[in-house]
Amino acid sequence: MEVALKIDVDTHQGLEQGVPRLASMLEREGVAASFYITMGPDNSGRAILRVFRNRGFLSKMFRTKAVSMYGTRTILSGTLLPSRPIALSFPEVIRDLRARGFELGVHGYDHVRWQDHLDDIGDDGVRKELGDAFEVYRAILDEASRSFAAPGWRTNNAALVALDAMGLDYRSDTRGVAPYRCVVEGRVLATPEIPTTLPTLDEVMGRADLLDDGAVRQFYLGLCKPDALNVHTIHAETEGMGQLDSFTALVRALKERGAKFVQLREVAARLNRAELPVCEVVRTTLPGRAGWISAQGPVRIAFE
Ligand SMILES: [Zn+2]
Numbered sequence: 694m695e696v697a698l699k700i701d702v703d704t705h706q707g708l709e710q711g712v713p714r715l716a717s718m719l720e721r722e723g724v725a726a727s728f729y730i731t732m733g734p735d736n737s738g739r740a741i742l743r744v745f746r747n748r749g750f751l752s753k754m755f756r757t758k759a760v761s762m763y764g765t766r767t768i769l770s771g772t773l774l775p776s777r778p779i780a781l782s783f784p785e786v787i788r789d790l791r792a793r794g795f796e797l798g799v800h801g802y803d804h805v806r807w808q809d810h811l812d813d814i815g816d817d818g819v820r821k822e823l824g825d826a827f828e829v830y831r832a833i834l835d836e837a838s839r840s841f842a843a844p845g846w847r848t849n850n851a852a853l854v855a856l857d858a859m860g861l862d863y864r865s866d867t868r869g870v871a872p873y874r875c876v877v878e879g880r881v882l883a884t885p886e887i888p889t890t891l892p893t894l895d896e897v898m899g900r901a902d903l904l905d906d907g908a909v910r911q912f913y914l915g916l917c918k919p920d921a922l923n924v925h926t927i928h929a930e931t932e933g934m935g936q937l938d939s940f941t942a943l944v945r946a947l948k949e950r951g952a953k954f955v956q957l958r959e960v961a962a963r964l965n966r967a968e969l970p971v972c973e974v975v976r977t978t979l980p981g982r983a984g985w986i987s988a989q990g991p992v993r994i995a996f997e
Contacts, residue, residue: 694953695923695954696953699925700929703800706766707928707930707933709786711930718940727840730830731779732827733778780830796957798841798865799841801843803822811848819855839861840863843864846987848974848987854877865887867988868986869890872922873888873969887960892916892981893982906942910946914950970992
């Protein structure tokens, strides 16, 4: 069983507090992981309020303890209080991750703008978001990012084509079952897409059958495929903070079952691009998540 932990860092607080805690735990457990960091401003207050409003604001706030999870400052970021830079506030935290052997990649520039307005900002807007994000990454790490993970698992043709032109090693923008190459308007893109295969914790939290940590852990253990690559996206703001103990228990349970933890760059390095299935990227919805996400569509051409 292979497990790739894809750690999305969406907020200032997540990078400041969640990331160092996660990195220490993963190091202690001897577990490899890949961090995808939002490079621009933290406007997450808008997104958090939107998500919780969409899903029954009050009951969700109580059930998931959103305030303790995100903190008041984050919830107000970009709403009542000014947004704070994410990556540029903690360049030393990011460089420290690299020094400790973790993989790093770009998780967009303005996470909220991308997630809420991807289709409104036009091709130039998409390219500007990407350009700004990769520039900040380079400024902090003095090298180019080799990968991209779309905020909110949302992408469109402009983003797919622009990212493909960058010649990245891979992208991880969608939800799906196994690595593939995307077809956009009849053209097969070169860059492999390595989709997230498991539901995220915030999608399953609050389910009536998963009310305690043990049940959630068993749920994930049951979903992990023994003879496949399992890509699990976690969040610095969730598994790195309020859910750290529960997530640590899951990591240990996976280790006990013989899981091998891999970084997505290792997965990308061994992929034979010519042999990957070619799939359309489709839009769909997921239980427990507001709005649409991009997903691996039906196989268009299977290369032999
Ligand atoms: Zn994110």
